[in-house]
Amino acid sequence: MEYNFRAIEKKWQKQWEDSHIYHVSNDSPKPKCYVLDMFPYPSGAGLHVGHPLGYIATDIYARYKRLKGFNVLHTMGYDAFGLPTEQYALETGQHPVVTTEQNINAFRQQLNNIGFCYDWSREVNTSDPSYYKWTQWIFLQLFESWYDRNLQKALPIKTLEGVFEQEGNKNHVCPGDRSIQFTAEEWKQYDEVTRRDILMQYRLAYLAYAEVNWCEALGTVLANDEVINGVSERGGYPVVKKKMRQWFLRITEYANRLLEGLETVNFSDAMKEMQRNWIGKSQGAEIKFNLKNNDGQIEVYTTRPDTIFGVDFMVLAPEHELVSSITTPEQKEAVEKYLDYVQSRSERERMAEVKQITGCFTGAYAINPFNGREIPVWIAEYVLAGYGTGAIMAVPCGDQRDFGFARHFNIPITNIIGDAFNGTEANPTKDAKLQNSGFLDGMEMRPAMDVVINKLEEMGIGRRQINYKMRDAGFSRQRYWGEPFPIVYRNGVPYAMDEKDLPVELPYVENYKPGPDGEGPLANITDWVNIAPDVKRETNTMPGYAGSSWYFLRYMDPHNKNTFADRKATDYWNQVDVYVGGTEHAVGHLLYSRLWTKVLYDLGYLGFDEPFKSLINQGMIGGSSRLVYRIHGTNQYVSHGLKDQYQTDALHVDVNIVDGVELDIEALKKWKPEFADATFILEDGKYICGVQLEKMSKRLFNTVNPNDLVNKYGADTFRMYEMFLGPVEQSKPWDTKGIEGVHRFLKKLWRLFADEQKGIIVNEQAPTPEELKILHKTIQKIDHDTNNFSFNTAVSSFMICVNELASLNCHKRAILEPLLVLLTPYAPHLCEELWQYLGHNESILNAIYPVYEEKYTAETAFTYPIAINGKTRTEMSFDLNLATEEIEKAVLANPVVEKWMEGKSLKRMIIIKGKMINVVI
RNA sequence: GCGGGUGUGGUGAAAUUGGUAGACACGCUAGACUUAGGAUCUAGUGCUUCGCGGCAUGGGGGUUCGAGUCCCUCCACCCGCACCA
Missing domain, CATH: 3.40.50.620 (HUPs)
Structure with missing residues (x-):
């Protein structure tokens, strides 16, 4: 009776399906x-x-x-x-x-x-x-809700309308546009369109304008993925920014709760850190700077108001709305040229570029409110419109990017931190004493932050502000294959559809070409879009993360x-x-x-x-590609070890026709016609492939289909091998070769239960203390490891257990039955089969998990490593109850210890019960 | 650039969280059984040395009786960065 995994696995998969054993009840x-x-x-x-x-x-x-x-x-x-x-x-x-x-x-x-x-x-x-x-x-719930900042929770939008009728919006700053202010009376006089415009600025799902990657040649909006170095992936056509009206989710209102919620969940520290960084909460100030010869003001956000006397220039995002109005005639041409350049750059490129510093002076000057200094205003791509106010005050002595910019454009640098600034790089310290800083001179930087903000608030030109790096989430896609929005426009004003009309089904289309003006394919289906003369459907669809969010x-x-x-x-x-x-x-x-x-x-x-x-x-499983080496200009291939003697080109071959690193030449010849007539230079009669670790991808022929492995070794082997590879959290390359070790283990386990000739060989003998110790050590380890997702070490514990039981020739039910239950989560098919052979009618899935009992594993003695000055030199076994003095005496009498001690005296001896002994000389 | 992760034998990894570095496997070497072996079993296998020993956890430094583990510093690689899912 041998381990026929194919039959066993098929049998139990069918059985499980027929018996609905995995059906879960809510009750x-x-x-x-x-x-x-x-x-x-x-x-x-x-x-x-x-x-x-x-x-x-x-x-x-x-x-x-x-x-x-x-x-x-x-x-x-x-x-x-x-x-x-x-x-x-x-x-x-x-x-x-x-x-x-x-x-x-x-x-x-x-x-x-x-x-x-x-x-x-x-x-x-x-x-x-x-x-x-x-x-x-x-989505409609989001659309029909707003976020009450005072209560810190979402409420139905109807409640907001009630509030507006009572008191206007004086207690509820408009999150979409802070400048919107109105009284109850004004609200009552607004027409429907105005009211809905205002409500839109409060909704958790709202419409706004944002830039997309627009490719004129393809007539479509592209995902970031589809844009490479500023041109479309398909065709290589130019891609520019285009403003479009789109849906957003007002996730920024939840920034703080998303941050605080992290304290209540059990994610890894790294994961929490990534989310915290993404949310990017910072405390600082918004400061308005007046402009020289211009009525406008530049509003900046800074986390370092204490450095305001060190501001040597301002930088606006190139998209900043003030740019056109403040640019002087002399600088107009240069600014426009720069804007053209920025237009072609992706956000990623703009942030990542360090070697090349770019920017352009606008000709305008801002005025430092404290000392009246004139500060040149620049535009530069490293400032992004979406962050903060889209403008920064640059302090070169304290910020490295500002420093680089100042150096590059020869802008003089003001030092406000004395010795803390060495003139060759910025120092972002918060612990220096301020100098050259007017009324702040001599003050420590940290307390100065509050002093400055208070002063700004007094003067009415700034205020304390908490900012989040996180932006509202774009929720529109100009695509076909996504959820249609349950929204209709009446005379251009968006309205929620009635709940009873859901779902809005995706209409069938013949082609998936984009609609006019960057709209999605749905815009082409005019009889679907146009419900009535002035009633149109939304033609965007929802993004990929809509369905996965719930x-x-x-x-x-x-x-x-x-x-x-x-x-x-x-x-x-x-x-x-x-x-x-x-x-x-x-x-x-x-x-x-x-x-x-x-x-x-x-x-x-x-x-x-x-x-x-x-x-x-x-972790990710990386691909491990296999390479063959074609001698340049021929159809002859040289084995890896000999390739340096030739000029070769490395080619990827299908990992599935390579055993470890040894190529199956016949399989290669059949794999692609170009190899049919290939010739080979072998080493030791074999063709050895090169190995390269990279992404697992069809293109690199390094993907391995689980079906192939299940077919060859069985699902139970496959499951255990994937776990045996290493910790779940860790990324590692895939290598099929090692799977045989796990397969051998399952066969060895099988032989504890069954013999090829004799069939089932499990007996009813009473287990020995040694066998019980093996079992209970395994129960303890497996229970612990499984509970902690430490499956790789669990698999090796199973191997150790089976190795030990096999060498004891143990075929006892009292040992093997609990072992089978332990193994069931890992190798469910095999365990079901053997469980049945052991005479059980009920599935092993409903068995009871074995309980670890300490009495079987208790030790009375321990074999200590004896180290001299921290290096292990010998071993000695002592009863765990033996007094320290006795151990010390015995250790000193040990010949190996004596030899090492020769001519030296004992400084001290460290004895850790049950761990180790260190003799310090 | 910012953020996160990972570095231990030829390979995947383990190390009770500061206490015998390399468990368990793969691979390799030798042997046994066998018509056969891609089945099974036995022994060996970090590097170095005839041996005693010495050296080894990405590099360098530190704390400690003792460091893969803690601290400082440098390096390499992988992943994410808002329209891939």
């Missing part, structure tokens, strides 16, 4: 546990071995929690809207609905092949109208037709207990999900305001 007396994976985008390329890493980890954890007596929610779905599918449609004419369905089916097949315990009855697909109906519904809630109640998820269900499942996914979502997806949850909480639809109680970041 259970057991404690709940919600284990979530970041759901995948169902790309046409299918899953490669990098994807399941996190899925296997959560699957093991989910099964473990189930065995520990929890009601576990473990689900899978698809984040199915997205650019690649639309791009594919554009190229092939295949409708995204069709390709999405095909891709999803392929993904599901691959996932099932690995034996996951998902409750498939809860599967979601964000591109399904029954799902995106609720995405649209939540999918974890839909899993709780996936078939509900009346609401996104019943409050009873969300109260029961509550927060996601463990969420596993890649760091690449550190800021985007996680912040949006946290935002949506908070809004739904504020509006009373949820009972919790942080979606994810704890988060684990899985």
